[in-house]
Amino acid sequence: MRKENDDIIRxxxxxxxxxxxxxxxxLFISWKSCSKANEEMYRRLEREYKEHAEYALYKQFDTRREWAAVEKGIRKRRSVHRLYRVAIAASFLVLGIASYILLAPEKENPRQLAKVLPVGEYSFSKKASxxxxxxxxxxxxxVMKDTLIERLPFVSNNGEALVYHETSGSDxxxxxxxxxxxxxxYSLQLADGTKxxxxxxxxxRFPQAFNGDTREVFLxxxxxxxVAKDAEKPFIVHCTDxxxxxxxxxFNISAYTSDDVSMTTLVEGRVNVERGDTRVLLIPGVMASVTRSGITTREVNVDSYISWTKDQFSFSEERLKDLLKKISRWYDVDFVFDNPEIEEYKFSGFIPRYENITAVLQIMExxxxxxxxxxxxxxxxVYDSHEKVH
Known part of the structure; x- marks a missing residue:
């Protein structure tokens, strides 16, 4: 199985x-045309290959040698699970390919999940209320395109986003x-054009139409x-505190009330993060972390914090506990740990957001x-693989 996988990856x-x-x-055309899953996998990898910021690193990638280095590094360090000595772009490519191969129905998976997840459950889809x-x-x-017209004639649903159109609103x-x-x-376009x-x-929470001197929403x-530019009307996002x-x-805001830290990451332009009398100006590439003790800032790789908008999940030295909290939101599941020490395992890399959680868990395993x-x-x-699974 491993030899065949390596040949396909190569x-x-x-x-x-x-x-x-x-x-x-x-051989390649034969493999790609044998199933729709293979065709979709290749299209996705081709898109990533062309768009990834670390594109040039692929050219230095030796599949078998580097994949062996990944496995060797993992075996050496059980407490910190890194994709060792491999450029992130290259490791993502291999993990993406490997995950699809492992899911190929005609092949036997040498490392099955402890229980196979049923199709249609634990899945991600575009939906909202x-x-x-x-x-x-x-x-x-x-699929509910333009079915809102009877209730809300100023709103349309194009299948990707709800679109609010400008109206002659009241005061x-x-x-x-x-x-x-x-x-x-799901996505939304507000009446002022903000996406x-x-x-x-x-x-x-947002107004059907903006009026007054500001544009304010609550997240x-x-x-x-x-945000659509309007120098006369600042746009304000209210979070918990x-x-x-x-x-x-x-910009991106992650402000879940269940999280200890809220984060605002600036991609373009300028924003002020305001908490009480404290005001912090962000420039592109800087993230502000808001906690009970105040606001701190640091430079970050912005792509890691907005990767979810591209149906990916990027993480760097992230605790398994925090990583799985995000994955639980994607797929509506809850994770429990057999041993508290496992919560502190750290991961770095990329995982695509598949429709079903099975692929994600197989990549991590x-x-x-x-x-x-x-x-x-x-x-x-979640168990340590070296411990007995109950």
């Missing part, structure tokens, strides 16, 4: 580089709330904002010494 890498020989191209002023709730999905602000459940995500992408388990959870003030810019066991009540227990 063909895919050589195809992405444009280095296939005529004989290899025949729109809560109207009177409390009525409308369920929003991509009174009328608020709607877009609520994203666990295992879901917001909301992550799982998030809520955004609980995570949102990626592309602080706010972010902008004129026109692109392959990349580190952990095993997942599922139950019928949406609970997944």
């Amino acid at each position: 063909l895919i890498v050589r195809s992405l580089r444009g280095e296939l020989t005529p004989d290899e191209e025949v 729109l809560i109207l002023p009177g409390g009525d709730t409308l369920q929003i999905t991509p 009174t602000l009328v608020y709607n709330t877009l609520e994203i459940p666990r295992g879901g995500a 917001v992408m909301l992550n799982s388990e998030s809520r955004l 609980d959870g995570e949102g990626f904002f592309q 602080y706010k972010v003030r902008v004129l026109g810019t692109t 392959q990349a580190a010494d952990v095993v997942f066991k599922t139950s019928d009540d949406k609970k997944i227990t």
Whole structure:
């Protein structure tokens, strides 16, 4: 199985580089055309290969040698699970390929999950609830295009986002709330043209139309904002105990009330993070962390904090406990740890956001010494792979 996997990975890498020989191209086309899953996998990897910031590192990647280094590094360090000595771009490529191969239905997976997850459960999809002023709730999905027109003639659903159109509003602000459940995500375009992408388990309260001297919304959870410029009307995002003030810019806020730290990461423009009498100006590439003790800032790799908007999950030296908290929101599951020490294991790398959590867990089992066991009540227990699974 490992030899066959390596051969397929080598063909895919050589195809992405444009280095296939005529004989290899025949084998590659045969593999790609044998299933829709293979075709979709290659399209996704090809897109990542072209768009990834570390593109040049792929050209230095020797599949078998570097993958062996990954495994060797993992075995040596059980407490810190890194994708060792491999450029992030290269390791993502291998893990992405390996995960699809492991899921290929015609092949036997040498390292099954402790219990196979049923298709259709523990999955991610685009969905949301729109809560109207009177409390009525409308369920929003991509297939419900333009079905809001009877209730809300100034709102349309294009299958990707709810779009609020400008209206001749009154002096009174009328608020709607877009609520994203666990295992879901959806986008929104406000009446002023501002675009917001909301992550799982998030809520955004916003006016149907803006008036007055400011544009103000209220966030609980995570949102990626592309604010329409209006020098006369600052845009303000209110979180639990602080706010972010902008004129026109692109930024990400993660402000779940269940998290100890709230984070605002600036992509473009300028924003002020304000808490009480404290005001901190951010420039692109800087993240502000808000805790009970105050506001701190540091330079970060912005792509890591907005990767969720591209259906990816990026993490760097992140505790397994924190990593799985985010994954639990994506797929509406709960993780429990067999041993508290496992919570402190640290991970670095990329994981694509697959429709089903099975692929994510298989990647993590392959990349580190952990095993997942599922139950019928949406609970997944995490074990050290060297310990006996109950």
